[in-house]
Amino acid sequence: MADNRPMSTHAPSSPDTLSYEQAGVNYDLIDPLKIAAQRAAAATGAHLGGHGFAEVPASRGESAYVVDVGPFYLASIVECLGTKTLVADEMSKLTGKSFYAGIAQDTIAMAINDLITVGATPLVVQAYWAAGGSDWFGDKLRAQALVEGWKKACDTCQVAWGGGETPALAGIVEEGRIDLAASCTGLINPKTRLSVGDKLGAGDAIVLLASSGIHANGLSLARKLVERLPQGYLTEIAPGLSYGEALLAPTVLYSPVTEALFKAGIQPHYCANITGHGWRKLLRHPGQFTYRIHTVPPVTPVLKFIQEQAKQDDREAYSTLNMGAGFALFVPAADAERTVEVAKACGIEAWVAGSLEEGPKQLLIEPLNIRFSDDDLQLR
Amino acid sequence: MADNRPMSTHAPSSPDTLSYEQAGVNYDLIDPLKIAAQRAAAATGAHLGGHGFAEVPASRGESAYVVDVGPFYLASIVECLGTKTLVADEMSKLTGKSFYAGIAQDTIAMAINDLITVGATPLVVQAYWAAGGSDWFGDKLRAQALVEGWKKACDTCQVAWGGGETPALAGIVEEGRIDLAASCTGLINPKTRLSVGDKLGAGDAIVLLASSGIHANGLSLARKLVERLPQGYLTEIAPGLSYGEALLAPTVLYSPVTEALFKAGIQPHYCANITGHGWRKLLRHPGQFTYRIHTVPPVTPVLKFIQEQAKQDDREAYSTLNMGAGFALFVPAADAERTVEVAKACGIEAWVAGSLEEGPKQLLIEPLNIRFSDDDLQLR
Numbered sequence: 001m002a003d004n005r006p007m008s009t010h011a012p013s014s015p016d017t018l019s020y021e022q023a024g025v026n027y028d029l030i031d032p033l034k035i036a037a038q039r040a041a042a043a044t045g046a047h048l049g050g051h052g053f054a055e056v057p058a059s060r061g062e063s064a065y066v067v068d069v070g071p072f073y074l075a076s077i078v079e080c081l082g083t084k085t086l087v088a089d090e091m092s093k094l095t096g097k098s099f100y101a102g103i104a105q106d107t108i109a110m111a112i113n114d115l116i117t118v119g120a121t122p123l124v125v126q127a128y129w130a131a132g133g134s135d136w137f138g139d140k141l142r143a144q145a146l147v148e149g150w151k152k153a154c155d156t157c158q159v160a161w162g163g164g165e166t167p168a169l170a171g172i173v174e175e176g177r178i179d180l181a182a183s184c185t186g187l188i189n190p191k192t193r194l195s196v197g198d199k200l201g202a203g204d205a206i207v208l209l210a211s212s213g214i215h216a217n218g219l220s221l222a223r224k225l226v227e228r229l230p231q232g233y234l235t236e237i238a239p240g241l242s243y244g245e246a247l248l249a250p251t252v253l254y255s256p257v258t259e260a261l262f263k264a265g266i267q268p269h270y271c272a273n274i275t276g277h278g279w280r281k282l283l284r285h286p287g288q289f290t291y292r293i294h295t296v297p298p299v300t301p302v303l304k305f306i307q308e309q310a311k312q313d314d315r316e317a318y319s320t321l322n323m324g325a326g327f328a329l330f331v332p333a334a335d336a337e338r339t340v341e342v343a344k345a346c347g348i349e350a351w352v353a354g355s356l357e358e359g360p361k362q363l364l365i366e367p368l369n370i371r372f373s374d375d376d377l378q379l380r
Numbered sequence: 381m382a383d384n385r386p387m388s389t390h391a392p393s394s395p396d397t398l399s400y401e402q403a404g405v406n407y408d409l410i411d412p413l414k415i416a417a418q419r420a421a422a423a424t425g426a427h428l429g430g431h432g433f434a435e436v437p438a439s440r441g442e443s444a445y446v447v448d449v450g451p452f453y454l455a456s457i458v459e460c461l462g463t464k465t466l467v468a469d470e471m472s473k474l475t476g477k478s479f480y481a482g483i484a485q486d487t488i489a490m491a492i493n494d495l496i497t498v499g500a501t502p503l504v505v506q507a508y509w510a511a512g513g514s515d516w517f518g519d520k521l522r523a524q525a526l527v528e529g530w531k532k533a534c535d536t537c538q539v540a541w542g543g544g545e546t547p548a549l550a551g552i553v554e555e556g557r558i559d560l561a562a563s564c565t566g567l568i569n570p571k572t573r574l575s576v577g578d579k580l581g582a583g584d585a586i587v588l589l590a591s592s593g594i595h596a597n598g599l600s601l602a603r604k605l606v607e608r609l610p611q612g613y614l615t616e617i618a619p620g621l622s623y624g625e626a627l628l629a630p631t632v633l634y635s636p637v638t639e640a641l642f643k644a645g646i647q648p649h650y651c652a653n654i655t656g657h658g659w660r661k662l663l664r665h666p667g668q669f670t671y672r673i674h675t676v677p678p679v680t681p682v683l684k685f686i687q688e689q690a691k692q693d694d695r696e697a698y699s700t701l702n703m704g705a706g707f708a709l710f711v712p713a714a715d716a717e718r719t720v721e722v723a724k725a726c727g728i729e730a731w732v733a734g735s736l737e738e739g740p741k742q743l744l745i746e747p748l749n750i751r752f753s754d755d756d757l758q759l760r
Contacts (some may be wrong), residue, residue: 033517034546036524037507040531041541048540051501051567055540065504066540069567071451078458078506078563121431124445126458127417128508130559137413144416150422160428160435161421162445165561167460168415172557179510179552181545183458183563187431187449254632 061286063114063273066188066196075120075187076279078128079110081180084216084248086223089177091233091244098142101149102250103180106216108153109251111184113327116258117271119193120186122157127164128181131175137166151248157255159184193262197285199269202358205336206282206291209257210349211326213249213302217276218321222247225309237305246302254327256346261329264342270330279318280376282328282363290359295351296367297324314368319376330356438576441652441666443494446568446576453568455500457492458508461560464596464628466603469557471613471624478522481529481628483560486596488533489631490655491564493707495731496638497651499573500566502537505546507563512553517546529630537635539564573642577665579649582738586662586671587717589637590729591706593629593682597656598701602627605689617685626682634707636726641709644722650710659698659758662743670739675731676747677704694748699756710736 038060045055048067059066064077084106088099112122127150137143154161173179188194202211214222226243229235233244254273261268272281282291300309303324307317317323331339336352344349354366361374418440425435428447436453439446444457464486468479492502505529517523534541548707553559568574594602602657606623611614641648652664662671679687683704687697697703711719716732723730741754 032520033523035525036527037530037544040527041543042536044531044539044541047534048503050538051503053503065540066541067504067507067540069452069503072449073501074454074562074565074567076456076504076506076542076565078508078545078561080508080510080545082547082550083549086551096554123428123431123433123447123449123454124456126445126456126563128458128460128561130460130561132598140412140554143413147413147420150417151424154427158427158430160445160447162447162456163421163440164417165458165460166417166699167462169460169463169559171463171466172554172559175551175555177552179511179549179559181458181508181561183456183506185454185456185565187454237642249641278563327537348601371388 004119018288055231056194058198059118063117064120066118066194072191073194074185075115075118075188076183076185077111077115078181079114081107081110081214083219083223085178085180087219087233087244087247093141094233094244098145099248100142100145101152102248104146104149105153105250105253107180107182108150108157109253110216111182112157112159112253112255113251113273114138115184115186116255117195117273119188119195121189121259122159122184122186122255124162124185125154125159126162126183128183129164129166130169130173130179131166132175132177133170134168136176136178153253156253193267196266196272197270200281200285200287200289200330200356201269202289203333204269204330204356205333205352206293206354206356207336207339208241208297208325208351208353209254209328209329209333209343210252210297211300211322211324211329212252213300214247214306215251215275215322215326215328218306221310221320222306225306226311230373238301241301243302243305252326252348254348257343257348260342261339262345264338266331266335266339266342268329268331272328274322274326274328278320278322279325279363279365280372282377283361283372283374288361290357290361291354291363292357293354293363293365294367295353295363297351299324315370318365318368318370401451436574436576438578439498440734442576443497444500446574453571453574454565455495455498455565455568456565457491458561458563459494461487461490462596463599463603465558465560467599467613467624467627471628471661474613474624478525479628480522480525481532482628484526484529485533485633486632487560487562488530488537489633490596490636491562492537492633493631493653495564495566496635497575497653499568499575501569501639502539502564502566502635504542504565505534505539506542506563508563509544509546510553510559511546512555512557513550514548516548516556533633536633553744568596573647575648575650575727577650580667580669580710580736581649582669582736583713584649584710584736585713585732586673586734586736587709587711587716587719588677588705588733589634589707589709589723590632590677591680591702591704592632593680594627594686595631595655595702595706598686601690601700602686605686608689618681621681623682632706632728634728636734637723638729640722640726641719644712644718646715646719646722648709648711652708654702654706654708658700658702659705659743659745660752663741663752663754663756664759668741670737671734671740671743672737673734673743673745674747675733676745677731679704695750698745698748699752700749
């Protein structure tokens with residue numbers, strides 16, 4: 001099952017630190033189901049043999065599921081936006097503007113940015129827009145923003161919007177709300193583009209791609225903080241920039257970078273989409289490596305603000321939020337600088353942030369004196 | 381966009397007839413969005429050219445979106461279960477049993493039964509289980525039933541359960557509820573299996589496959605009716621069979637039939653998944669044909685009961701509910717009887733119900749003296 005949410009494996013740093021548990025998400029209740037589902041799902045992989053195909057076992061536990069269909073690999077995924085719409089709805093009330101164009105991009109980014117980690121070119125996106133009632137679709141400004149933002153994100157990623165589902169689910173989805181998700185299907189073509197971890201090795205460079213803000217992970221915490229702010233979402237966190245607007249910066253779409261890397265002849269050895277577990281996601285690969293970070297990207301103002309308001313130390317902040325880095329590419333050292341150039345040519349800031357070494361499984365963020373070990377990330 | 385919901389194009393037959401509008405679903409509000417989304421989506425199909433592929437334009441407006449990827453066609457879809465969980469939740473309170481194994485099958489059926497209409501073999505299913513809070517997953521009996529039912533449906537359809545998403549969406553999904561959906565990806569292989577309508581012609585036979593009950597369309601109406609029943613969901617509709625249990629009969633999975641037809645050398649010229657528009661779905665194909673029905677399947681007790689309680693005449697009932705037929709196969713006349721045999725060998729009752737003729741676009745259900753015209757179904 002997907003895992004783009006924070007784990008609850010370490011204690012908050014001080015009594016008034018706001019953690020995810022306090023923000024109302026209890027993963028201890030979800031995890032037994034997740035484990036049962038993973039086991040049941042794994043047992044179904046053999047069905048593909050009856051059709052002349054086979055799963056790529058290493059993709060179980062990765063961000064997208066991969067099937068070998070002969071001439072290429074097929075990758076697929078479904079991803080939920082989460083609760084970012086609650087911020088958009090609140091900000092809409094406060095400002096009269098619609099933020100659903102950005103929300104559409106966020107939703108597509110959830111699916112696309114996971115799908116590309118395995119080396120896939122995203123081809124088709126399907127929309128899942130489940131509203132609390134038919135009324136939701138009656139707000140033309142908002143509905144039009146959702147449609148236009150969805151199309152624009154498809155244009156950016158060069159994917160076809162295949163269709164989707166727009167149910168009105170009164171009694172299941174709350175009145176006035178919408179549950180947004182996207183499914184995405186892609187191909188790994190040529191098959192040498194597959195990156196499910198077997199290529200990763202000591203000496204590889206870690207290139208980090210800039211995030212635009214909180215993206216769509218950490219929103220429960222961000223919303224909870226509003227209760228502590230006298231001005232709420234309208235609190236200025238930088239001149240002319242409200243907390244709410246900053247939170248709603250749409251998630252960066254990273255597939256233009258991975259496609260440009262392929263055209264430039266650069267083959268990532270592994271990728272990690274930095275979502276709910278923050279920088280612990282850099283430890284995602286099952287192998288035993290030490291990940292040494294010598295350069296950290298600048299922290300976007302909204303993340304700095306959340307860290308301060310939630311009274312999180314750096315270790316807690318980097319274990320939960322993306323802290324300026326939305327996606328990690330693990331590439332051959334010789335390709336590191338060129339990877340940064342390719343990303344910048346796509347308009348996305350990037351940094352050669354560190355490298356892999358033989359050694360115990362750990363992430364060392366040296367400029368901040370932070371160490372995360374394998375115990376801090378149990379994804380599989 | 382998907383269309384598995386009834387249209388609101390004709391008036392109820394009598395003042396106390398219960399229609400969909402009265403059951404709280406207003407499609408007039410959804411349709412402008414749907415049209416805008418369809419236009420925007422259509423404009424993105426050209427992106428596939430940049431990857432060396434092309435969309436199958438005829439699949440726009442069909443139940444699944446199809447892309448030509450060279451050696452085969454790729455089909456994908458995302459589908460929502462709808463509000464059937466509200467019946468399961470109510471029945472669980474009344475009986476102490478969990479009905480979520482059947483609900484899981486329903487959810488997968490929504491995606492699988494649409495995907496196969498274009499000739500695809502379903503390969504991968506992804507689970508979308510968005511709960512109103514982490515607590516939902518704490519009910520172990522229910523969670524386990526959902527997992528087991530999901531796996532069993534994957535086994536029946538010989539698809540791999542790739543993974544999925546289990547978000548806790550407090551504030552969006554109502555407390556104690558779950559929003560269920562499934563995405564599905566498949567291949568049309570060999571490419572001759574593609575059935576998006578170009579093969580359909582006068583003389584083709586209409587074979588109907590049995591439904592198990594209401595499936596997952598018409599539930600808003602079915603739930604509304606409960607208010608008129610003194611015994612509610614526990615009303616006996618047949619000896620030992622309550623209304624609630626009958627409603628919860630899981631949707632039939634039809635992919636074993638379409639796969640068996642391929643193995644038997646039978647190529648459907650077209651398929652229609654009979655969902656929200658009831659038998660009007662038989663008019664789905666864009667061509668001008670008269671569909672003449674000489675045989676109607678027996679009506680399952682729960683559908684008969686709904687028709688009676690909602691005081692619907694036959695025309696209204698057949699325009700909304702599946703009335704015993706869950707899936708239509710349009711096959712060469714010479715293959716009609718063998719198609720029925722293949723379905724029966726899969727354990728699914730089937731009937732040669734009629735045939736296509738040159739003539740104005742209309743559906744004539746002769747045994748019931750019902751006529752539906754093109755005006756009764758505007759899907760595209």
